[in-house]
Amino acid sequence: MFIHKIKSEGLSHLSYLVGNNGQAFVVDPRRDCEVYIEEAAKAGCRITHVFETHRNEDLISGAPILAQLTGARVLHGPNAAGDVTYADTTRDGETFEFGNLRVQVLETPGHTDDSLSFALFDTDFGEDAVGVFTGDALFIGDVGRTDFYPDRAEEVAGLLYDSLQKIMALGDQALLYPAHGAGSVCGDNMADREFSSLGYERRGNRMVGINSREQFIREKVTEHHYQPPYFRLMEKLNLTGADPAPRVATPPPLSPGEFRRLPDRTAIVDVRNVSAFLGAHLPGSLAIPAPMVPAFAGWYIEPGQPVVLVAADPAQARLASEHLIRIGLDNLQGFLTTDMPEWSAKGLPFHSLPVMHVDDIRERFRKPPEGWQLLDVRSITEYQGEAIEGSVHAYVGELPQKLDQLDRNRHYTVMCASGARATIAASILERAGFSRVDVFLGSFGAWKSTD
Structure with missing residues (x-):
């Protein structure tokens, strides 16, 4: 039996490949999903199931793509805001067997109406859960946001409180496997580590420690979270399924001449570090350092808008491109590795900021x-x-x-x-x-x- 955590930096998204007895399943795969197939093959396993904890708002699910590539069955929770066309619905109490490994479905709404958690049991060693995949219901150090249903704010906060009681009832011994880590937009107070247990969270997670349902609701409804415009695109694509991610993540290099012929609507995104941008940058360009692309690009780039990157080198362009692809902003026209002194020596304009x-x-x-x-x-x-x-x-x-x-x-x-x-x-x-x-x-x- 093995559990491989696969992290998508920037988004702080955590997905999992779990294998046993020649079979494997994936929890919450990302769009560029070949990594799961490669890791399963290394372990001598075939991916047979994909479990989604909820309809993600901050990234594109790779579940339908992974199903096409492997023939795996995709399982999603009830009460999604529309039909998840690529998945079967699974409900509370349903179980799935992988040799001596059993997965049990828990309906844990609150973050979203369709939220699920998946409890993990090793049937060779007693009846207690050894772990639980909690999606965005429970994080390490925090709990999920409940602001996606503003007209039902108190109701969904109460649902999350109830869901947390169900998760915590699995026992202190169970290890915690959330869908996000520190830096995600899905929570404000996550710990800067990616390992914990329900027992540790019971003692150290302030929100889990609230024993009054009414107090929990009061605290949740006073939180403030931002919702970037691209969340709506993610919600749509995660119902119908997105196209596979481009196989080549690095956009093509552009010459200055090609760059100057780009359409006016093109977003010029400078992904170099802050100091480089402040020192000299192209007029009209938007500064988003590559590690910050997942958090901020979706605020400023429209779906389908052509994008050109200004990067220090191809590796930086590739990193930024991967981040954009995972949130569906993948109309990438190319990138420039701009040497500003050389640019200005040709009489081409540049700006700086004091x-x-x-x-x-x-x-x-x-x-x-x-x-x-x-x-x-x-x-x-x-x-x-x-x-x-x-x-x-x-x-x-x-x-x-x-x-x-x-x-x-x-x-x-x-x-x-x-x-x-x-x-x-x-x-x-x-x-x-x-x-x-x-x-x-x-x-x-x-x-x-x-x-």
Whole structure:
């Protein structure tokens, strides 16, 4: 018997390949799913089943693709918001046998109506569960978000509370296998580790430790989570099934001439690090460092929109491309590895953005320049928790929709927690025609360290 965890970085998505007695099953596969077939073959197993814990909002499911490649049966929960056309419905209490390994279905709604957990038993060693795949119901250090049904907020929060009681009843000995780790948009307080047990969560997970259903509901309904526009695309594709991921993840390289002939609608996404973008970048480009693509690209790129990447090298372009493919933004036209001095030597335009040190910001508060404003683009939860007096707030993901609320004649210094999200926001402002923009590098972290 084996359990292989397969992590998709950036999304912090965790999927699992489980094998025994020549058979294997996969829990929550990603779109680029050949890895499961390869790993199963190495273990001498054939994939016969695919279990989905819920209809994902933050990535494309690889279940229908994996079923086509392997002939595996896909199982999904009841009460999905539409028919999951590529899956059979499984319900509470149903079991599946893989030699001495038994999988039992638990209906655990709350995060979504169709949420399932899958309890794992080794029938050669007693009747207690050895593990449980919890999807987005229970994480390490946190529990799932319940904001996808705003008109039923208290009801679904209560459903999640009930589901957690069902999961925890499996016993402290059971190991925990969630669908996401720290950094995912599906939870705010996940631990920065990927191993735990139900017993450990009972003692250390604050939300699991709440014994009052009413208190749990009160806490969940006051949470604030963001929903990027691409979630709607994921929900649609995860009902009907997406096309297979492109087999070659690296988009083709482009020459400067090819780049200049691209359609106006093309999104130019600079995936280099923050310092490189601030130093010199192409006019109209959007800064999203490659590791941050999964969290932020879906806010700014429309489904089907042509995309060109500006990368430091082909490996960085490939990484960004993989992230985009997993969230369905795969109309990739190519990439540039741009040497800005060489670009400018040919008379081609480039821009840069000034950066501000914490001492500069303190001086600006002491003697404010005319028309100057500090713009904080962290999440509303971060901002309400602690903020610099005199700053105004606009979340970086929602900034394109809030540009009309900003005065284009003002001088904006953009800040976040460290400067990375601030650089994304500054690129959005610059692209929208704001002419006086700079970035507070170090941002709130620097401010606190010198407070």
